[in-house]
Amino acid sequence: MHPSAALLVIDMQQDFLPGGRLAVPGGDMIVPIVNRLARKFEHVILTQDWHPHAHISFATTHGKRPFLDTVEASYGRQSLWPEHTLQGSSGADFADGLDLPNAEMIVRKGFRVSVDSYSAFLENDHITPTGLAGYLRERQLSHLYLCGLAWDYCVGHSALDARELGFQVSVITDAVRGIDDEAVQAMTEHWLASGVHLISSDEVERSG
Ligand code: VGL
Ligand code: ZN
Numbered sequence: 218m219h220p221s222a223a224l225l226v227i228d229m230q231q232d233f234l235p236g237g238r239l240a241v242p243g244g245d246m247i248v249p250i251v252n253r254l255a256r257k258f259e260h261v262i263l264t265q266d267w268h269p270h271a272h273i274s275f276a277t278t279h280g281k282r283p284f285l286d287t288v289e290a291s292y293g294r295q296s297l298w299p300e301h302t303l304q305g306s307s308g309a310d311f312a313d314g315l316d317l318p319n320a321e322m323i324v325r326k327g328f329r330v331s332v333d334s335y336s337a338f339l340e341n342d343h344i345t346p347t348g349l350a351g352y353l354r355e356r357q358l359s360h361l362y363l364c365g366l367a368w369d370y371c372v373g374h375s376a377l378d379a380r381e382l383g384f385q386v387s388v389i390t391d392a393v394r395g396i397d398d399e400a401v402q403a404m405t406e407h408w409l410a411s412g413v414h415l416i417s418s419d420e421v422e423r424s425g
Contacts (some may be wrong), residue, residue: 218259218424228264229362232266245312245314261320271330273288277300316317
């Protein structure tokens with residue numbers, strides 16, 4: 218790959234795979250694709266969703282229903298989820314079979330109790346940076362290829378923020394899975410309107 222290219226592997230963690238606490242359908246199917254893709258990149262960066270107990274995004278924190286209810290956070294509406302990717306829990310571990318020996322950096326996110334972070338770049342308040350943009354800029358990694366989970370949330374917002382921060386962004390669509398079909402559709406429209414490119418893992422692998 219181009220020397221300025223980096224592969225961002227978003228939230229490939231046990232809790233997001235079938236059998237996990239916030240399972241993304243087919244999430245396990247992309248593990249071999251991600252492993253193969255990583256061999257093509259000199260720069261591979263992972264994100265790890267990493268929540269404390271009583272996190273704002275947990276339905277249990279508010280006595281509400283996951284997937285259905287929301288809360289008004291200081292930064293706007295926050296969706297509610299089953300408890301997932303608790304710091305240090307086995308559900309927060311990277312997916313079984315994920316094999317990325319050349320990964321150089323792990324960005325943890327969502328570790329503040331009162332702010333969620335879907336995006337690898339900015340927390341859900343859209344103000345607090347994770348530091349990833351600074352890392353990439355300092356290393357002159359300007360062409361980002363995204364894969365992982367979930368299409369409609371963490372991959373989705375990471376791609377949008379990366380575009381806004383001035384990166385070239387391609388999402389490798391057969392190496393991503395989503396939670397909700399309608400949300401996947403809406404996110405894909407946002408991507409296209411923002412100049413996010415959609416490509417296949419075949420195209421990436423053929424491009425050398
Ligand atoms: C995610 C919902 C809550 C994701 C993380 O990785 O897409 N979605 N936390
Ligand atoms: Zn989360």
